[in-house]
Amino acid sequence: MGVTRSAVSQHLQVLKAAGLVVVTADGTRRLYQVDRRGVDALRRWLDGFWDETLGAFKQAAERVAAKARRS
Amino acid sequence: MAEEIILNWTDPNSVRKRIHVRAPQEVAWQVFTEQMGSWWPLAVYKIGKANAVDAIIEPRVGGRWYERGDDGSTCDWGRVLVWEPPSRLVLTWDINADFQHDPALQTEIEIQFIAEKGGSTRVELEHRRLDRFGERRGEMRNVFDKTGDWGKLLTAFAQTAEASANG
Numbered sequence: 001m002g003v004t005r006s007a008v009s010q011h012l013q014v015l016k017a018a019g020l021v022v023v024t025a026d027g028t029r030r031l032y033q034v035d036r037r038g039v040d041a042l043r044r045w046l047d048g049f050w051d052e053t054l055g056a057f058k059q060a061a062e063r064v065a066a067k068a069r070r071s
Numbered sequence: 072m073a074e075e076i077i078l079n080w081t082d083p084n085s086v087r088k089r090i091h092v093r094a095p096q097e098v099a100w101q102v103f104t105e106q107m108g109s110w111w112p113l114a115v116y117k118i119g120k121a122n123a124v125d126a127i128i129e130p131r132v133g134g135r136w137y138e139r140g141d142d143g144s145t146c147d148w149g150r151v152l153v154w155e156p157p158s159r160l161v162l163t164w165d166i167n168a169d170f171q172h173d174p175a176l177q178t179e180i181e182i183q184f185i186a187e188k189g190g191s192t193r194v195e196l197e198h199r200r201l202d203r204f205g206e207r208r209g210e211m212r213n214v215f216d217k218t219g220d221w222g223k224l225l226t227a228f229a230q231t232a233e234a235s236a237n238g
Contacts, residue, residue, distance in 0.1 A: 008076060033079045039201060046086045046198055052112060054196060058092050060110035061102040065094030065190075 084201040090194050096186040100157035119146040147172045178203050
């Protein structure tokens with residue numbers, strides 16, 4: 001990265017203060033991640049929702065294609 | 072010793088799916104856009120009071136995406152943002168945490184139909200801009216946290232939809 005370590009640290013502190021990132025410390029390591037609180041349950045739900053819906057679509061499309069191949 | 076900074080910038084506001092369909096690109100596009108009512112799980116995923124009998128995408132940019140009930144009523148789900156047959160479709164998903172239509176919500180669903188050899192199609196879906204649920208994400212989390220497995224989630228969804236319809 002073309003910026004200094006202290007500039008990165010400062011930027012991350014701003015993001016953290018704004019509640020956009022969370023930080024976990026492990027010894028001298030600091031892991032910065034996007035704050036996922038609140039969105040994980042929604043993502044889990046959509047994950048299952050799209051699996052089910054796209055699965056139904058796949059079956060329908062393959063049925064139509066198989067019928068077209070036979071005729 | 073200097074502190075080590077590790078960044079993990081995966082977008083939490085996006086859900087991605089990829090499936091392979093044994094059907095040519097044109098057929099996959101057609102079934103998805105013209106025959107949605109034949110495969111969408113309408114018994115579960117609908118928002119109107121009436122029994123939903125069809126799901127319709129109007130084939131143009133700005134077109135409506137909606138369900139039609141057995142009493143002839145319609146309920147909007149979203150709009151068409153990009154219409155590029157037979158390869159790319161972008162829809163808005165404007166159904167909020169109360170499972171009601173909110174035209175201001177505008178989360179986005181992009182679906183790409185990619186032709187593969189042997190006459191099959193790879194379908195890639197991204198549901199993004201989930202940040203637009205904003206504070207309401209917490210409310211959705213409450214609904215989900217009360218329940219456990221997927222079957223219970225479906226029950227919760229149906230109950231919420233019915234409560235909204237009756238309320």
